[in-house]
Amino acid sequence: MKSDPFEIIEEIDEGAFGIVLKARNKKTNEIVALKKIKKKYSNWEECMKLREINSLRKLKHPSIIKLKEVFKQENELFLVFEHCERNLFKYYIDEFKNQNKQMTENQIKILIY
Numbered sequence: 001m002k003s004d005p006f007e008i009i010e011e012i013d014e015g016a017f018g019i020v021l022k023a024r025n026k027k028t029n030e031i032v033a034l035k036k037i038k039k040k041y042s043n044w045e046e047c048m049k050l051r052e053i054n055s056l057r058k059l060k061h062p063s064i065i066k067l068k069e070v071f072k073q074e075n076e077l078f079l080v081f082e083h084c085e086r087n088l089f090k091y092y093i094d095e096f097k098n099q100n101k102q103m104t105e106n107q108i109k110i111l112i113y
Contacts, residue, residue: 004073006034006080022083032068033081040075047077 006023012033013020021034041047047070048054056067056079069080086094088111096103103111 004071004078006032008034018079031083033065033083035079035081037077037079039077041072041077042075044072047072053079 005026007026009022009024009031011019012022017039018035018037021036023032023034024030025032053067053070056064060066065084066082067079068082071078071080092103095101
Protein backbone atom coordinates (compact mmCIF):
# COMPACT_ATOMS: atom_id res chain seq x y z
CA MET A 1 0.00 0.00 0.00
CA LYS A 2 2.45 2.63 -1.18
CA SER A 3 0.38 5.24 -2.98
CA ASP A 4 -2.96 4.91 -1.23
CA PRO A 5 -4.47 7.70 0.87
CA PHE A 6 -4.26 5.72 4.14
CA GLU A 7 -1.56 5.51 6.79
CA ILE A 8 -1.62 2.15 8.56
CA ILE A 9 -1.59 2.54 12.35
CA GLU A 10 -1.83 -1.08 13.48
CA GLU A 11 -3.21 -4.52 12.68
CA ILE A 12 -6.48 -5.07 14.53
CA ASP A 13 -7.30 -8.68 13.70
CA GLU A 14 -6.87 -11.42 11.12
CA GLY A 15 -9.45 -13.91 9.96
CA ALA A 16 -9.82 -16.58 7.31
CA PHE A 17 -10.74 -14.11 4.56
CA GLY A 18 -8.91 -10.93 5.46
CA ILE A 19 -6.83 -8.73 7.71
CA VAL A 20 -8.37 -5.72 9.48
CA LEU A 21 -6.12 -2.70 9.92
CA LYS A 22 -6.61 0.52 11.84
CA ALA A 23 -5.68 3.37 9.51
CA ARG A 24 -5.82 7.13 9.13
CA ASN A 25 -7.14 8.81 6.00
CA LYS A 26 -4.30 11.18 5.04
CA LYS A 27 -6.68 13.74 3.49
CA THR A 28 -9.31 13.93 6.25
CA ASN A 29 -7.37 12.57 9.28
CA GLU A 30 -10.35 10.26 9.92
CA ILE A 31 -9.52 6.97 11.66
CA VAL A 32 -10.99 4.03 9.74
CA ALA A 33 -10.82 0.25 9.65
CA LEU A 34 -9.42 -1.22 6.45
CA LYS A 35 -10.27 -4.81 5.63
CA LYS A 36 -7.68 -6.20 3.24
CA ILE A 37 -9.14 -9.25 1.50
CA LYS A 38 -6.68 -12.16 1.24
CA LYS A 39 -7.94 -13.39 -2.11
CA LYS A 40 -6.41 -11.66 -5.14
CA TYR A 41 -8.69 -10.12 -7.80
CA SER A 42 -7.74 -9.44 -11.38
CA ASN A 43 -10.61 -7.09 -12.27
CA TRP A 44 -13.04 -4.66 -10.66
CA GLU A 45 -16.19 -6.44 -11.90
CA GLU A 46 -15.18 -9.59 -10.03
CA CYS A 47 -14.87 -7.52 -6.83
CA MET A 48 -18.25 -5.87 -7.23
CA LYS A 49 -19.99 -9.25 -7.51
CA LEU A 50 -18.97 -10.26 -3.97
CA ARG A 51 -21.98 -10.85 -1.70
CA GLU A 52 -20.26 -9.19 1.26
CA ILE A 53 -19.84 -5.93 -0.65
CA ASN A 54 -23.34 -5.97 -2.12
CA SER A 55 -24.90 -6.70 1.27
CA LEU A 56 -22.89 -4.08 3.15
CA ARG A 57 -23.65 -1.40 0.56
CA LYS A 58 -27.40 -1.98 1.06
CA LEU A 59 -27.47 -2.34 4.84
CA LYS A 60 -28.11 0.87 6.75
CA HIS A 61 -28.58 0.34 10.49
CA PRO A 62 -27.06 1.95 13.61
CA SER A 63 -25.85 -1.45 14.85
CA ILE A 64 -24.00 -2.32 11.63
CA ILE A 65 -20.63 -0.72 10.95
CA LYS A 66 -20.88 1.42 7.84
CA LEU A 67 -18.97 0.48 4.69
CA LYS A 68 -17.53 3.81 3.55
CA GLU A 69 -15.80 2.79 0.33
CA VAL A 70 -14.24 -0.06 -1.62
CA PHE A 71 -11.05 0.15 -3.64
CA LYS A 72 -8.70 -2.16 -5.46
CA GLN A 73 -4.97 -1.61 -5.58
CA GLU A 74 -3.13 -3.84 -8.01
CA ASN A 75 -4.68 -7.28 -7.25
CA GLU A 76 -5.68 -6.48 -3.66
CA LEU A 77 -9.18 -5.50 -2.56
CA PHE A 78 -9.78 -3.16 0.39
CA LEU A 79 -13.01 -2.35 2.22
CA VAL A 80 -13.02 0.89 4.23
CA PHE A 81 -15.25 0.90 7.32
CA GLU A 82 -16.02 3.24 10.15
CA HIS A 83 -13.62 2.47 12.97
CA CYS A 84 -14.98 0.99 16.18
CA GLU A 85 -12.71 0.52 19.20
CA ARG A 86 -14.12 -2.88 20.05
CA ASN A 87 -16.69 -5.33 18.74
CA LEU A 88 -19.23 -7.38 20.68
CA PHE A 89 -16.82 -10.27 21.14
CA LYS A 90 -14.11 -8.02 22.60
CA TYR A 91 -16.71 -6.30 24.76
CA TYR A 92 -17.79 -9.68 26.14
CA ILE A 93 -14.19 -10.75 26.80
CA ASP A 94 -13.23 -7.45 28.47
CA GLU A 95 -16.35 -6.98 30.57
CA PHE A 96 -17.31 -10.52 31.50
CA LYS A 97 -15.01 -13.42 30.64
CA ASN A 98 -11.77 -11.84 31.88
CA GLN A 99 -13.49 -10.88 35.14
CA ASN A 100 -15.21 -14.26 35.56
CA LYS A 101 -18.64 -12.57 35.49
CA GLN A 102 -21.76 -13.79 33.76
CA MET A 103 -24.08 -11.62 31.72
CA THR A 104 -27.52 -11.06 33.14
CA GLU A 105 -30.59 -11.92 31.10
CA ASN A 106 -31.30 -8.20 30.70
CA GLN A 107 -27.76 -7.51 29.38
CA ILE A 108 -28.16 -10.30 26.83
CA LYS A 109 -31.53 -8.89 25.69
CA ILE A 110 -30.02 -5.42 25.24
CA LEU A 111 -27.14 -6.77 23.13
CA ILE A 112 -29.42 -8.89 20.99
CA TYR A 113 -31.77 -5.95 20.46
